[in-house]
Amino acid sequence: MCRGSYCYLTDDEWERRIARFAAIARSCTLCPRNCHVDRFSGERGYCNAPGELVVSSVFPHHGEEPPLSGTGGSGTVFFTYCTLQCCFCQNWQISHEAEGRPFTPGELAEKMLELQEQGCHNINLVTATHFLPWLLRALQVAAKKGLFIPLIYNCGGYEHASTIALLSGIIDIYLPDMKYGGNRAAQLFSRTANYRSFNRTSLREMFRQVGALTIDNDGVARRGLCLRHLVLPNNLAESEAILDFLTSAFDPADIYISLMAQYRPLYRAAEFPEINRRVTAQEYESVKKAFIDAGFPGFFQEFDGLDESFLIDFTARKEKALTPRSAPGSRNASPPDLSSKGRPESTASLSPNGEEVR
Ligand code: SF4
Numbered sequence: 001m002c003r004g005s006y007c008y009l010t011d012d013e014w015e016r017r018i019a020r021f022a023a024i025a026r027s028c029t030l031c032p033r034n035c036h037v038d039r040f041s042g043e044r045g046y047c048n049a050p051g052e053l054v055v056s057s058v059f060p061h062h063g064e065e066p067p068l069s070g071t072g073g074s075g076t077v078f079f080t081y082c083t084l085q086c087c088f089c090q091n092w093q094i095s096h097e098a099e100g101r102p103f104t105p106g107e108l109a110e111k112m113l114e115l116q117e118q119g120c121h122n123i124n125l126v127t128a129t130h131f132l133p134w135l136l137r138a139l140q141v142a143a144k145k146g147l148f149i150p151l152i153y154n155c156g157g158y159e160h161a162s163t164i165a166l167l168s169g170i171i172d173i174y175l176p177d178m179k180y181g182g183n184r185a186a187q188l189f190s191r192t193a194n195y196r197s198f199n200r201t202s203l204r205e206m207f208r209q210v211g212a213l214t215i216d217n218d219g220v221a222r223r224g225l226c227l228r229h230l231v232l233p234n235n236l237a238e239s240e241a242i243l244d245f246l247t248s249a250f251d252p253a254d255i256y257i258s259l260m261a262q263y264r265p266l267y268r269a270a271e272f273p274e275i276n277r278r279v280t281a282q283e284y285e286s287v288k289k290a291f292i293d294a295g296f297p298g299f300f301q302e303f304d305g306l307d308e309s310f311l312i313d314f315t316a317r318k319e320k321a322l323t324p325r326s327a328p329g330s331r332n333a334s335p336p337d338l339s340s341k342g343r344p345e346s347t348a349s350l351s352p353n354g355e356e357v358r
Helices: 011-026 104-116 128-146 160-166 184-188 194-211 239-249 281-293 314-323
Strands: 053-061 074-078 100-101 123-126 151-155 173-174 221-230 256-260 298-302
Touching: 011 128, 053 128, 074 104, 074 128, 100 104, 104 123, 104 128, 104 173, 104 281, 160 194, 173 194, 184 194, 194 221, 194 239, 221 239, 239 281, 256 281
Parallel strands: 074 123, 123 151, 151 173, 173 221, 221 256, 256 298
Antiparallel strands: 053 074, 053 100
């Protein structure tokens, strides 16, 4: 039986990590936006996340990369809000429009245990950086109650390497994006002028911790790095620059690539003519060929026959996936105020020393 690395953390070490993340969230620099808001007193930064967990959906996902979904599914937890908020986000209902409801760490722990009981191969934490102090408490509780399957950290790749370093020995599989090879498109579509450098340094830290993706005899990933890249129209992701970086920084044989052709001009993409269309077969196939020729293993989506089954309607799904303890979607239904440093309506559920205080 493969046990996640977090199973070997002592209580003292869990408490130390939770306290470190709580201190960071007191003047929030969990991500490179560095908002310096006090998340524990209800202030909100760029991501608009409050001082408690908010979750949109929890379910066994059968549409992730084959080594992650396997036969039992990837036990996926979609966290509400996002530190990037790309204008073309396919999960815009949760990243931009705050679909979801508050969870206590104890509730989330129970949900993760249910996913394990349902036969999921892993727990897939999607876009969790802005909730790390509260998430670690949930993981600690779940581990004490018997959670053991590997943890996936599924993120947009806009991370502080120091934040990732604090997850060492907790996360088994990193699943970051490399969205942009340059900063122009990052600024235009994700409002971050420094994506590339943070993306690259955090990627190095992830690889340092877990190394190349290891897949067991059943075809299921156990540990390592799986890197996602979504090809954009008009080469706006600058895929060649990403390829150049990866070949210079790593042995290509060590980097499992998930190359995606599924871009759709969703949410507010229509406001940008250059991304207001799908990628063409030619655009996608040339990037795919370059990665394969360079020797990268991985999962390369087929362009032909790609339907839209990867799109998730989070508003419809939540009724099935969550058991509300309060009116679903009743909080934070308005789009984020990016200029605001916070609206003092949140109730903190974790004290600075990491104790649950609800
Ligand atoms: S965007 Fe959110 S997680 Fe990132 S620093 Fe600002 S408040 Fe913290």
